[in-house]
Amino acid sequence: MCEVDEENSGCLQSRSVPGVCKMCVKCKENTAVLIIRVGDAFCRSCFKEYFVHKFRAMLGKNRVIFPGEKVLLTVSGGAASSSMLAQVQEGLGRDAPKKLRFIPAIIYIDEGGVCGQDPEEREETVAQLETIFRKTGFPYHIISLEQVFSLPSSVLEPVPGGARQPGGDYKAAVDQYIQQSKLKQKRGEASVEEAQDSLTHLNIYSPPSPEHTQTLQRLFSTLKTLTAKEDLLQTLRQHLILHTARTHGYSKVMMGDSCTRLAIKLLTNISLGRGASLAADTGFSDSRYGDVVVVRPMRDYSSKEITFYNRLFGVESVFTPSLDTKAPDKASIQRLTESFIIKLQADFPSTVSTIYRTSEKLHTASSPQNSSAEPSAKCLLCLCAADTKAEEASAFQATLLSERLSVGKAQSDPAHSNPASSNPASSNPAGSCCQEQGCGAGGCCSTSRIPAPTDLKTLLCYSCRLTIKDLITVEALPHYITSEAEKRQRRAQMKEEIGEFLLDEDEDAE
Amino acid sequence: MPVQCSSCGQNRAALKRPKTGHSLCRSCFFWAFEEEVHHTIVSGRLFSRGETVGIGASGGKDSTVLAHVLKVLNERYDYGLKLLLLSVDEGITGYRDDSLETVKRNQQQYDLPLKIVSYEELYGWTMDAIVKQVGLKNNCTFCGVFRRQALDRGAMMLNVDKICTGHNADDVAETVLMNVLRGDIARLRRCTAISTASDGEGAIPRCKPLKYAYEKEIVLYAYFKKLDYFSTECIYSPNAYRGHARTFLKDLEAVRPSAIMDVIHSGENLSVREGVKMPVQGTCSRCGYISSQALGLPKLGIGKHHRLHGKILAQQPLTQEEERKLKAVDF
Ligand SMILES: [Zn+2]
Ligand SMILES: [Zn+2]
Ligand SMILES: [Zn+2]
Ligand SMILES: [Zn+2]
DSSP states (O other), X not given: OOTTOOSOOOOOOOOOOOOOOOBOTTTSSSBOOEESSTTOEEOHHHHHHHHHHHHHHHHHHHOOSOTTXXXXXXXXXXXXXXXXXXXXXXXXXXXXXXXXXXXXEEEEEEOTTTTTOOHHHHHHHHHHHHHHHHHHTOOEEEEEGGGGGGOOGGGGSOOOOOSOOTTTTHHHHHHHHHHHHHHHHHTTOOOHHHHHHHHOOOOOOOOOOHHHHHHHHHHHHTBOOHHHHHHHHHHHHHHHHHHHHHHHTOOEEEOOOOHHHHHHXXXXXXXXXXXXXXXXXXXXXXOTTSSSEEEXXXXXXXXXXXXXXXXXXXXXXXXXXXXXXXXXXXXXXXXXXXXXXXXXXXXXXXXXXXXXXXXXXXXXXXXXXXXXXXXXXXXXXXXXXXXXXXXXSSHHHHHHHHHHHHHTTTTOSHHHHOTTOOOGGGGSOTTTTTTTTTOOTTSTTTTTTSOOHHHHHTTXXXXXXXXXXXXXXXXXXXXXXXXXXXXXHHHHHHHHHTGGGXXXXXXXXX | OOOBOTTXXXXXXXXXXXXXXXXXXXXXXXXXXXXXXXXXXXXXXXXXXXXXXXXXXXSSHHHHHHHHHHHHHHHHTXXXXXXXXXXXXXXXXXXXXXXXXXXXXXXXXXXXXXXXXXXXXXXXXXXXXXXXXXXXXXXXXXXXXHXXXXXXXXXXXXXXXEEEOOOOHHHHHHHHHHHHHTTOHHHHHHTTOSEEOOOSTTOOOEEOTTTTSOHHHHHHHHHXXXXXXXXXXXXXXXXXXXXXXXXXXXXXXXXXXXXXXXXXXXXXXXXXXXXXXXXXXXXXXXXXXXXXXXXXOGGGOHHXXXXXXXXXXXTOOOOHHHHHHHHHTOO
């Protein structure tokens, strides 16, 4: 159809056949062992220099990690995050001017319970990882996904941002740090290295109880699609990392997303309706949680470079199955997007870098995703800024209208539009019987206290609504989510009741 | 077992809505489809009373359904619009001949005035002639650029205030994906806009009343209304990115039917960093048409745009080098 093609095609760079490059382009002495891009043939040692430099340059350029700051490295066992761990070790071992000066720890989230591993396999994976972690000498946390059932609801409350802002006072902070460590040395106090050793309380992994694993599996079995399962897993995982960071005072979390992974994530998130938080989800840093900032220092590396580095320098990784490991290409949006990009990249090597550059042009810094917004303006699950107060002419409103017009007036009660819901509360306006009467446990409203799916929806962003729409019953959700949802709903209800007396609509009493 | 319509609860359902999955009877589906377009028109403030609106009619399903629905809504809600059909004859043998026949029949069926502008009359050559010059590949670029201009010129002859086109939700979502794949942030930001204002002389404001209508529902609507449309696609292939984006979108829709709307929602909510350079639209000095990095043939090298453009317009033979470059854009 020509009508839509008023825009010309760009130039997809077809695969170029690399010539036989024999010498390293950098030192021009040694034989090259690999070609990263056309014309970039490196020998072993120049490649290492290039790779290591890139990591420090990424951190140096962005200046968000402060000397002496506690940083949590998320390691999944995969190539990219294992490589990240190796880079941190490398950086901490360097001499003064090039030395990294933060205090690292490791976190691993054991998702085996929903990814098809039996308890023995899970313990085996954990044992392998622990061996790697112990060699680093860094403290580590191994947390099973089952622990979401004991998370407090405070994890969903955004905390106002830390005092430190990237950029401005970085230099001052570095100077202060150097002064302090000199002082400490004079006074014979522990240096960073020693402080780190004393921190090394090993978090011994306790396997989850079979009951907890069953509860977790039940939750995932109530999700009707793999797309929703993958999305919820991502969210829960993030909550566990955030909680660990907060309770142990890590103010930065490092994720090992490579350039390839981020390109896939960018297109996946567009397809999932997460356009509004795209910049935070794929950029270098993400400050939506306020007190804990997520950074992605591996974003300049392609997965190919990482594979080369790990192989040449013996970086160990551990295979862990994921939700979609055995799934066919079209089983979920995430899986589909991944295979689409990988195939396209094989034919057109500029695919990943082109998509990746898009993420750099997106907006992160300003207000929409800022941490200062009041809790009710944030999505209950992913904590991004709500994107559902869209204007009348929008895809969101158009979708709502389509739903409304398709059920007609006669049957437009919420229960009907949600036939999959087995929740009795959905046919019964939430809290109508015992509103604010402190009805005791087991009373008339013990079930209706759990928000119906339609109620939960109002607290979610566009994309998380899609995920929850695929959930058969909200009762399976961990308690910290439902209790925070109730709290927000009560607050919204209160606000509605006193609405006419409020002068400033945006004022939040908290 | 017959399924009951989920809207009226009385009639037997005739179809399952691709957009929502609900089972509806014919009349409830027609009603929902038309009401949704009405909502798009009203909420997007697409038209004002008394305006003359040119419907870009290609004879295809999108523009046929658009013409039908606009006529229905103009009467039902008394928009007070003067509607007319506007068609471009590119001079593509076998494609345009047949599709123009369809448009002519539409004119009679809907009782709307029709204006056909031909490339031959505007530029002095046909698409077939251009194909002889530059080969079969990458003609949609020409198709697109010249078609746009031709519609504008036709609209100006008829004093049209606004042009509306049959772009549907699938087209918009596809364009979002395509612009991500080619890293075109400027177009990524623009492409979800429901209407474009008149920017620069010579361009007439355009809008897309079917922006939120699924392609599959447009086909269903045309099928049940027994609308007369021409269903062969243009023989000149779409560009590489669009082809990939289209396949990907179809796959996404199969996994999650709301994905089309979800992609548009993403596009509507992107925020682009300040200071990212956006190409400025200007008017091409040679051909007098709007040109930006966008509309020209940027990847051929900016300098070459005018020379090529000019040569093609003047029907001069292209050098081997130029022909090679034109072909290199596609693959
Ligand atoms: Zn070298
Ligand atoms: Zn969310
Ligand atoms: Zn009906
Ligand atoms: Zn020109």
